[in-house]
Amino acid sequence: MPELPEVETTRRGLEPHVVGKVIAAAEVRRSRMVRRQHRDRDFAERIVGRRVLGLRRHGKAILGDLDGDLTWVTHLGMSGRISVATAGSPEPPHANVVLSIKGTAEEVRFVDPRTFGYMAVFTPDELAEWPPSKWGPDALAELPSAAKLREVFARRSAPIKAVLLDQGVVAGLGNIYADEVLFRAKVAPTTPANVLSTEQVAAVRKAVSPVLKAGLRHGGTSLNDLAYLLPDGRAGDYLSRLKAYGRDGEPCERCGTAIRRTVVRQRSSFWCPKCQPS
């Protein structure tokens, strides 16, 4: 449940269940899930008894402001999702971290089969050291101007797809939405960023917000494996609206040409060879 719309729908789904509430207990069943924590194994110790003052998001990270000036970080990685359910109800496999909420019958389960995600509670100093402090502006809330993007792209000869996936440039785009942005902008994923025309940079920039907002409106992209679900267990609906990602061999909706799959930086990329000339 990895990209920005999935993370934001998760944040919104989680918010009413935790904001203003106190974490009553924390069970870490796989210590790997808290491996980003500075001192080993004190995740539970740090979060228990804390009140959640607010829940924010930056890129693909969910940030919970706790009392005592601590920040509760959740990164869902590739296969992570949050489930809010009645304590004691049947659990899905890989509920690796479970938080109970004071005064309610609900618990928050961090489900993550591949364990690429993590949770941590950071002090302000630790938060400043945490890698995403090197993340760029949020793709939805603070998308850089076209001029700024032109400047950044001009310095990069890497494929535009790789640059869009670089969280240091813009935080929040992942493999699915990067392909969707490039399809909408009519730019091939393999195009070196520094050869994009001014118009193409503008088109890429202009595509980001509509693509992400459409993903949000539909609750994100639950793929067929249903690894990503909203916190209440509903599936996100955006899969059927994807125009490029996963549509290898299917006709492009604009021109009918078969969508192609190409590997860019070890990630699958889907694009229309006619609408997105390289």
Place this chain on the structure above:
DNA sequence: ACCTCCCTGGCC
């Protein structure tokens, strides 16, 4: 500025 690897599971 690149790979490689971290994991588990589903599908062919």
Place this chain on the structure above:
DNA sequence: GGCCAGGGAGGT
């Protein structure tokens, strides 16, 4: 069995 999967840290 082999390949694939919403990400990114770490080492080169």
